[in-house]
Amino acid sequence: MTHSPISQFISHHYRHFNAAVMIDAARAYTQHLENGGKMFLTMGGAMSTAELGLSLAEMIRQDKVHGICCTGANLEEDVFNLVAHDHYVRIPNYRELTPADEESLCKRHLNRVTDTCIPEAEALRRIENAVLEEWIASDNRGERFFPHEFMFKILLSGKLKEHYQIDPKDSWLMEAAIRNLPIFVPGWEDSTLGNMYAAHCISGEVKNIHTVKTGIEYMILLAEWYTQIAPDGLGFFQIGGGIAGDFPICVVPMLHQDLRRPEVPLWSYFCQISDSTTSYGSYSGAVPNEKITWGKLGKESPKFIIESDATIVAPLIFAYVLGW
Known part of the structure; x- marks a missing residue:
């Protein structure tokens, strides 16, 4: 692989500690792909609002x-950014905000995520209106789809195109929709659109609560997909912690222990970018070797944990893998 300035810089300067683990993980990621393996990415936190x-x-x-598991927030916030980017408000001094300052942002309908405020009217409500049409249409037809499939529908339909405020090539969900990339969104109800869906079920606009498929159905789908892909080697690249990572990694022990399919391979690569602390009993902060005891990774699997800020580290690893 030919490496351009960014990759050359990190190869030369990132020699020790977390920096060294980062470059080791990036090289192992590249080697995994060169050996014919696939990579599964999980995304917690607010990485879409960070414009990953x-x-x-x-x-x-x-x-x-080759596949993604993300929170409901990351699923929707990539599209929020696509249609409302120019209306976002950055608050550089967010650490200094008083309760009165926060209330003022609320009254302006600006929902803050660290230093970035998502505008309610231009982002949340615009997407709600578009996806509500799909929910009601599917409900009336007696059809059911996963949360990401509804998002794919509105993106591929072009109904939001007039509202684009960034190049759609910079929307990861748009690219996933174009390629029909396997997406898994456990706990989708813990998201803005999930809350809105519940409200529309309560109001009666959506009559069948099951019009949007559930997390259990996502696990069944993941088990089928994993079984097909894993024999060629499937790696696990985890950004942050929480349900986005915890949910999919469990598919292997489920296949082995609950379905009695010991022939299904383990995850063949593991890397997590995390700032969680192991000693607090945090599963998100657990060292990779702990996953061996749960039947998720093998003792020979390449394993990396980078204790750092994913908004800094993930783009650098991607740059290396892309040869930038």
């Missing part, structure tokens, strides 16, 4: 990511 799509969309385009 600037690099993740290209990773999907260049066949460096």
Whole structure:
């Protein structure tokens, strides 16, 4: 692989501690792909609002990511950014905000995520209106789809195109929709659109609560997909912690222990970017070897944990894998 300035810089300067683990993980990621393996990416936190799509969309385009598990927030916030980017408000001094300052943002309908405020009217309500049409249409037809499939529908339909405020090539979900990339969104109800869906079920606009498929159905789908892909080697690249990572990694012990399919391979690579602390009993902060005891990883699996800020580290790893 030919490496350009960014990759050359990190190869030369990132020699020790977390920096060294980062470059080791990036090299192992590249080697895994060169050996014919696939990579599964999980995304917690607010990485879509951090605009990870600037690099993740290209990773999907260049066949460096083959499946994604993300929170409902990351699923929707990539689309919020697509249609409302110019209306976002950055608050550089967010650490200094008083309760009165926060109340003022609330009254302006600006929902804050660290230093970035998502505008309610231009982002949340615009997407709600678009996806509500799909929910009601599917409900009336007696059809059921997963949360990401509804998002794929509205993106591929072009109904939001007039509202785009960034290049759609920088939307990771748009690229995933174009490629029909396997997406899994456990706990989707813990998201803005999930809350809105519940409200529309309560109001009666959506009559069948099961019009949107559930997390258990996502696990069944994941088990089928994993069984097909894993024999060629499937890696696990985890950004952050929480349900986005905890949910999919469990598919292996489920297949082995609950379905009695010991022939299904373990995850063949593991890397997590995390700032969680192991000693607090945090599963998100657990060292990779702990996963061996749960039947998720093998003792020979390449394992990396980078204790750092994913908004800094993930784009650098992607840059290396892409040869930037």
